[in-house]
Amino acid sequence: MNDFMYHNPTTIEFGRAKENSIGQYIKEANIESVLLVYGTGSIKKNGLYERVIASLKSNGISYEELDEVVSNPLLSRVNDGIKIVKDKNIQAVLGVGGGSVADSAKAIAAGAKYDGDVWDFFINKAQISEALPVFTVMTLAATASEMNGNSVIINDETSQKYSISSVLVNPVVSVVNPELMATVSKEYLAYSAVDIIAHSIEVYFTASLHPNFNSRIVESIIKTVIETTEVLIENPDDYDARAEFAWVAIQALNGLTPAGTEGGNFPNHMIEHSLSAIYNVAHGAGLSVVIPAWMKWYENQNPEQFKRFAKEIFSEEESSKGIEKLEEWFAKIGAPTTLEAAGIPRSGIQALAQNANALASVWGIGDIYSSDTIAEILEKA
Amino acid sequence: MNDFMYHNPTTIEFGRAKENSIGQYIKEANIESVLLVYGTGSIKKNGLYERVIASLKSNGISYEELDEVVSNPLLSRVNDGIKIVKDKNIQAVLGVGGGSVADSAKAIAAGAKYDGDVWDFFINKAQISEALPVFTVMTLAATASEMNGNSVIINDETSQKYSISSVLVNPVVSVVNPELMATVSKEYLAYSAVDIIAHSIEVYFTASLHPNFNSRIVESIIKTVIETTEVLIENPDDYDARAEFAWVAIQALNGLTPAGTEGGNFPNHMIEHSLSAIYNVAHGAGLSVVIPAWMKWYENQNPEQFKRFAKEIFSEEESSKGIEKLEEWFAKIGAPTTLEAAGIPRSGIQALAQNANALASVWGIGDIYSSDTIAEILEKA
Structure with a gap:
């Protein structure tokens, strides 16, 4: 630790x-x-x-x-x-x-x-x-x-x-x-769910040291987000689901999940920030585009944790199935999973990659995330 | 919530x-x-x-x-x-x-x-x-x-x-x-593990309203305590296990686990306090005596949560198996699970029950835990 x-x-x-x-x-x-x-x-x-x-x-x-x-x-x-x-x-x-x-x-x-x-x-x-x-x-x-x-x-x-x-x-x-929070649109409920999941998985996948307890907390958050989002799509007035959703949203980014981890960073947020800065897409919608693409690109760099994710969240044995299921779930709740679906032209990829790389440098991960690498990730979206 | x-x-x-x-x-x-x-x-x-x-x-x-x-x-x-x-x-x-x-x-x-x-x-x-x-x-x-x-x-x-x-x-x-914390004796490591588990399960079992997220956090804590205790018994110098043990000990009683629950109380602590007050046994040793006895007595009052506990912590389908496995685990790590093993004579049960009932009244659960009820629980230990 x-x-x-x-x-x-x-x-x-x-x-x-x-x-x-x-x-x-x-x-x-x-x-x-x-x-x-x-x-x-x-x-x-x-x-x-x-x-x-x-x-x-x-x-x-x-x-x-x-x-x-x-x-x-x-x-x-x-x-x-x-x-x-x-x-x-x-x-x-x-x-x-x-x-x-x-x-x-x-x-x-x-x-x-x-x-x-x-x-x-x-x-x-x-x-x-x-x-x-x-x-x-x-x-x-x-x-x-x-x-x-x-x-x-x-x-x-x-x-x-x-x-x-x-x-x-x-x-x-x-x-x-x-x-x-009960009057939020289904669209924004979906974007919010994606945002919470994004906060949870960034360090979970990228940390070089990630204790089991931290993984368990992250998985508890994600399971609860999925569970309560599905209840709220059916019944927006379910107070208990709304409340649990609100509380896990807080737990996902109040400092608890990364405590004791080492070397984690926020690449999905880093890339997404360029989408919302240039195309003014909702943050959660940008994230649901970036996350599956990034996961496919990153999967082999931390195969054990991707396998754990697939098993714990979706009861799947193969790590690629975990990514697939998450992407399907994003689509199911109405969050875009491609650049096209978010209204972003593929011709914009280079400009997005440069904008994101500038932020990567400010966050100290400019070496890992060059413009070319970010463009490669966005091509998968 | x-x-x-x-x-x-x-x-x-x-x-x-x-x-x-x-x-x-x-x-x-x-x-x-x-x-x-x-x-x-x-x-x-x-x-x-x-x-x-x-x-x-x-x-x-x-x-x-x-x-x-x-x-x-x-x-x-x-x-x-x-x-x-x-x-x-x-x-x-x-x-x-x-x-x-x-x-x-x-x-x-x-x-x-x-x-x-x-x-x-x-x-x-x-x-x-x-x-x-x-x-x-x-x-x-x-x-x-x-x-x-x-x-x-x-x-x-x-x-x-x-x-x-x-x-x-x-x-x-x-x-x-x-x-x-690396020089703690194996005996006190075991008592500490019991104490952390006790903090985790009190509200988990007794709350009338216990959201899934809270249950998941509690289960994350207990799984991590069991895992790290077993590592530390084999190798007291394992820093990462020691650190994770220390951090989950904090999470078990810093206000996170009961947030949003309703109606929980601390009967095991309440009963144990009489054991350590009268016989000066270590708090964790008193708890490992009380907990299995209390669980057997309480099991039918919250059957779903006991079933969940058995499944999540010990992969057992029957709730009674969950209690049995926890008792076995306490014994395995060297924590006493009977009054005799803790050096407390059965003739002391009435005095213990009266002392504990006085505290139950201060904690507002004197109606549920009469002296007779506490004696009935202690008889199972």
């Missing part, structure tokens, strides 16, 4: 109606003002916006607003938020929405305490040393942004989809009420 | 030689003085004491000492520690040892900020509202005390083995270096 440090200070308030206490959680942290960050309006249609505002008001917390945060969230909007926070001397950031909103809230929180350009953190030009406290009320389960220090943002000037990771932007409190 | 709050702020510093940085971790928390709590001397024989002191000194941290903390730690010694901390105005408590030392450190930390008798917290006469920061360097993996807010103490005047649970006494930082 590799040495590691594990620290996840986020409080998860999980369950029905907990969003009505968000003002209280913020007040308990001695905070009197927040920037309320949200998306393109669904929280105004379903009443969540009013409930959050009511909770803030009844706890004496003042607020400014930043709306119009889009999926694949943009740096320009993050900078808008940083400006408001600095101008109005706001004490904390509250994201109400999905992963894009939470990620934007974190980037704003980090940028608010930095004199330079917040993008410096994303390109490793500067390290986060201070941040405003972050709170979230989640309406989508997928990214685990509610219980980690990650934020993925697209620089709309350079088409780079890059990320930061710091415990300083871990939410102080995240509200996870599965009922708020 | 039941509503829940999950918050575990402890930082785990896991790996080789991390104890040499304990002074740095304490300094980073802006603390300048600690009460160093330890046991009956083994840390002085193996050099750990000197390394911890050196780390404290090189980081400018002053210290007082409280030694002679025994297994099944005593309230009287906790009160000695509280007195030192109050008299010398010490800022934090550092436990270096196993679960008893960590538990004593927590009780001292809570008592130091309370004007009344610290035992008030254990009998629910008062609630912990403030505590000194706690740090630990662990030399034994079993209790998960390094990553939870629990403390179990014996009142040496009343022979009550009672507990507290508060996130306020969660360690700020715990050092878990598996190398420090």
Whole structure:
């Protein structure tokens, strides 16, 4: 087992109606003002916006607003938020929405305490040393942004989809009420399932050292995602399945699964980021295109773990059958498994490969993932 | 899934030689003085004491000492520690040892900020509202005390083995270096394995609502404990097995396994506490006596989960076979499975049952576990 440090200070308030206490959680942290960050309006249609505002008001917390945060969230909007926070001397950031909103809230929180350009953190030009406290009320389960220090943002000037990771932007409190997630479309449910599986398998397959316990946790997550997704496709109102789905989404990327592993990396995310940066496809849809292609390309580099995956997840003896079954399952739940299905022309492969290779270099795996290699992988999609 | 709050702020510093940085971790928390709590001397024989002191000194941290903390730690010694901390105005408590030392450190930390008798917290006469920061360097993996807010103490005047649970006494930082655990005797390795399994199965069997994901995590922990214990019996110096054992010990009682479950309780611990309070048997040895007896008594109250246990852990179809195999495994690793083997006379059953029933009442399960019922269970041991 590799040495590691594990620290996840986020409080998860999980369950029905907990969003009505968000003002209280913020007040308990001695905070009197927040920037309320949200998306393109669904929280105004379903009443969540009013409930959050009511909770803030009844706890004496003042607020400014930043709306119009889009999926694949943009740096320009993050900078808008940083400006408001600095101008109005706001004490904390509250994201109400999905992963894009939470990620934007974190980037704003980090940028608010930095004199330079917040993008410096994303390109490793500067390290986060201070941040405003972050709170979230989640309406989508997928990214685990509610219980980690990650934020993925697209620089709309350079088409780079890059990320930061710091415990300083871990939410102080995240509200996870599965009922708020019940209106997600079947399409986005499928993309979310793919995203959770992607978070689970990246280190599982790529680590040079991966203890059995870690493998068992990953397999527990994947089995549960498959099981609950199938229930939710049939019955979107099944609370228990929705709740279990939300909780394993968190476990897949809150630091538990890689603890003690060695040498793992995130090639599927790395390649996918170029798809959503250039073609604005949903992250999960990009991943369901990349994953089977990458697995076919990578299979022989870790044959034992691929065999284990096939056996544990799909009760198959051959590793290739495990890949095949996963690809079939993606298709079955409505996630694209080819570039064509995701609306990406094959003529775009070279540009995607170059964009992804630039990120590979930032993540320190540029040697393994040259543009040619990434193009070779994408050809399989 | 039941509503829940999950918050575990402890930082785990896991790996080789991390104890040499304990002074740095304490300094980073802006603390300048600690009460160093330890046991009956083994840390002085193996050099750990000197390394911890050196780390404290090189980081400018002053210290007082409280030694002679025994297994099944005593309230009287906790009160000695509280007195030192109050008299010398010490800022934090550092436990270096196993679960008893960590538990004593927590009780001292809570008592130091309370004007009344610290035992008030254990009998629910008062609630912990403030505590000194706690740090630990662990030399034994079993209790998960390094990553939870629990403390179990014996009142040496009343022979009550009672507990507290508060996130306020969660360690700020715990050092878990598996190398420090390599000298544990085979006997205590077995007791530790039993303790971890006990932590895992209590809620697993007793919850009225136990999601599949929670069951999978518990089964992952138990499989890993069995696997690594068998490796360590053959080769105590296997670092990876030792490390995995230490990490799953933590996962078994850090709040993860019960999150979202409903109605679970800890009957095996409740009954065992009377064994170690009255006969001073090792906690794990008491548990290996109680568990098979309790399982046989309880089996019909949750037949599906017992069947699942037999299948997942021992590949057996019948639930009774699962109990039998676990009992055999306890015996195989050298843990007692009868009262006789633990040196407890059958004539003591009535007194044990009354002592345990008193604790059952404090834990709110006195109705289910009357003295007669507990005696009936112990008769099976």
